[in-house]
Amino acid sequence: MNITHKYLVEGLVFTSYVLFAMAWVGGTASMSNIMASMHIDSLASASFISGAVTLAKIVGTFGAAYLAVKVGVKYAFLFASLLIVVGIVTPYATHYELLLASRFLMGLGGAFMIVYFNPIVMQWFAPAERPLINGLNAVAFNVGTAIVLWGMTSINDITGGWKSSLVLFSLASLVLAILWMLVKFDAPAEVKHAAGSEPTEYGYMDGLKDKFNWLYAFTYSGLLSFYICLFTFYPQAGISQSKWVIGFGIIGTIAGMLYSRKNPMRLPIIRLSGLIIFITVLGLSFSSQPWLQILCAMVLGFFIFFPITALVSIPHELPQMTGQKITVVFSLFWSISYLVSTIVLWVFGKLVDMSDGSYTSSFLMITLLTGTVFVGSYFLPETGKSKES
Numbered sequence: 051m052n053i054t055h056k057y058l059v060e061g062l063v064f065t066s067y068v069l070f071a072m073a074w075v076g077g078t079a080s081m082s083n084i085m086a087s088m089h090i091d092s093l094a095s096a097s098f099i100s101g102a103v104t105l106a107k108i109v110g111t112f113g114a115a116y117l118a119v120k121v122g123v124k125y126a127f128l129f130a131s132l133l134i135v136v137g138i139v140t141p142y143a144t145h146y147e148l149l150l151a152s153r154f155l156m157g158l159g160g161a162f163m164i165v166y167f168n169p170i171v172m173q174w175f176a177p178a179e180r181p182l183i184n185g186l187n188a189v190a191f192n193v194g195t196a197i198v199l200w201g202m203t204s205i206n207d208i209t210g211g212w213k214s215s216l217v218l219f220s221l222a223s224l225v226l227a228i229l230w231m232l233v234k235f236d237a238p239a240e241v242k243h244a245a246g247s248e249p250t251e252y253g254y255m256d257g258l259k260d261k262f263n264w265l266y267a268f269t270y271s272g273l274l275s276f277y278i279c280l281f282t283f284y285p286q287a288g289i290s291q292s293k294w295v296i297g298f299g300i301i302g303t304i305a306g307m308l309y310s311r312k313n314p315m316r317l318p319i320i321r322l323s324g325l326i327i328f329i330t331v332l333g334l335s336f337s338s339q340p341w342l343q344i345l346c347a348m349v350l351g352f353f354i355f356f357p358i359t360a361l362v363s364i365p366h367e368l369p370q371m372t373g374q375k376i377t378v379v380f381s382l383f384w385s386i387s388y389l390v391s392t393i394v395l396w397v398f399g400k401l402v403d404m405s406d407g408s409y410t411s412s413f414l415m416i417t418l419l420t421g422t423v424f425v426g427s428y429f430l431p432e433t434g435k436s437k438e439s
Contacts, residue, residue, distance in 0.1 A: 052234035056174040059233055060183055063170055064190050066131055066226050070160045071194025073137045073219040077153065079202060080141070080212045103157040104392050110161025111384035115254065115377045117162065118169065123373065124235040127166045131227035133159025138220035141213040161384070168380045169373040172366060173235075180366050185307030185359035192299045192355070199293055252375035257382045262368075262431070266379070267386035269320075269426025270361065272419035273354065274387045275394035276331060279416050283398060287409045289334065291347035298351030305352070306359040314434035316360040316367075317427050323357040324424030326350075331420045335413035357423075360434075367433035394419060 053059060118126040137156040143149035167187045175183050198205075202215070209215045257263050281292055309319065326349065333346035365371065365379045394416070401412040 053229070053232045054234050059170070059174055060186070062226055062230055062233070063127075063167065064186055066134070066223065066230070067160075067163055067167075067187065067190035068194040068197075069219055069223045069226065070134050070156075070163065071191040072198050073134065073216060073223065074156065074160060075195045075198040076202060076212070076216055076219060077137065077140050077156075079198060080216065083212055103153055104388065104395075106154050106157035107161045107388045108385050108392065110158040111165055111381055111388060113381075114162045114165035115374075115381035118166065118377045119374060122235070123166055123169045123173065123377070124230075124233060127163065127170065128227060128230055130159045130162035130166065131223060131230060133162065135159075135220050135224045135227060137223075138217055141216040165377060165380050165384060168362075168366070169377045172371070172373055172376055177366070181310040181359050181363045182307050184362040184366070185303055185310065188355065188358040188362060189300055189303035192296055192303065196296050196300060199296060252372070252378055254378060254382075257378040263379055263382045264386070265426060265429045266365070267383050267390070269422055269430060270383070271387040271390035272394075272422030273327065275391040276416050276420045277354065278391050278395060279398055282395065283402075283409070283412070287413075289343060291334065291343055294344055294347035295351035295354070298348045299355040302352035302355035303358060306356040309356070310359040310363065315432065316364055316434045317430060317432045319360050320357040320430070321424060321427040323353045324421070324427055326353045327423055328417065328421050331417045335417055364430060364433050368431070 053062075114126070114130075117129065121129070133155050136152055136159070139152040140149060140156070143152060167184075171180055171183050171187070202212075205215050205218075206212050209218055280295060284290070284292065306319075310316075313319070330346040330350035330353070334343055334350060337343050337346065365376055365383075398412045398416060401415065402409055405411050
């Protein structure tokens with residue numbers, strides 16, 4: 051039996067990343083229990099796990115294109131899926147090094163997978179369908195995170211505990227990986243017709259020389275840095291409205307998918323959202339009124355994800371785009387963005403230390419950096435075609 055229907059393929063891709071998010075966030079939420087079971091109470095050890103995960107994201111997203119070129123997108127995605135399954139070791143790790151390795155490999159699988167969304171979408175879906183599917187994939191991590199944030203207690207009650215829940219997530223990922231092997235990786239006829247002939251190869255050096263890739267990563271890097279800081283440092287500063295950002299992020303992504311289907315122009319919505327993001331981050335970071343912080347978190351969550359469909363669609367709509375080229379583009383996009391965010395997180399913490407525990411200068415820095423969405427929109431190409439034309 052072969053899986054050949056494009057929506058079944060997309061269902062496997064979407065659900066695979068939802069399960070990765072559930073396993074990932076579920077493991078993070080259970081980290082205190084995991085560390086306690088191994089009698090580890092060192093904050094340095096805990097932070098080293100976070101650092102290893104960040105390294106996995108940088109290395110994984112950068113190396114994803116190389117793997118896809120060597121073995122093909124189908125088997126590269128399968129490899130990513132199997133790395134995610136390694137998370138089954140996490141709840142039963144008997145020593146720190148094994149825990150670190152399981153989290154690193156699982157993070158590596160997630161990093162690979164996020165890059166492969168785009169060549170899969172490009173191979174299986176016609177240009178008119180891609181914005182909708184890109185938006186759907188963009189919300190997958192949020193869906194998984196929301197399930198864990200709001201439902202982990204209930205899931206634990208059903209499974210019998212946090213260990214059983216994490217094992218269940220990994221086993222479900224294994225089932226999807228097995229189903230993925232049944233996918234007959236051959237593009238539908240209408241997609242082949244739309245793709246036309248393949249131009250010359252586009253490798254890493256071509257990507258690094260391409261100005262678009264640097265501007266594209268710059269546009270998103272400040273927002274990604276803030277998003278990671280929101281869950282890493284903001285709770286320590288007494289600002290814990292992250293669940294509102296996640297919840298309204300799902301609504302924003304769905305709204306962005308619907309908007310992008312009816313309004314093909316990409317830059318106006320990215321620009322408007324970038325401005326609103328900057329204003330709401332300012333309110334969230336510096337307001338002393340809880341009701342205003344919650345309101346800013348709701349609006350912020352919506353507008354962080356509202357333009358994602360448009361942003362992700364831009365490379366798909368560039369002239370002479372191929373599966374190999376788009377894999378390299380998104381490989382560089384994610385690796386550069388994660389590299390920038392890693393540096394920003396270190397600077398954020400350093401500024402807090404230098405300010406004797408005050409977050410004012412760090413909040414100012416991260417608020418200014420969210421302006422990359424607005425500024426970057428003036429340097430990206432408008433790939434959407436107006437309905438009049």
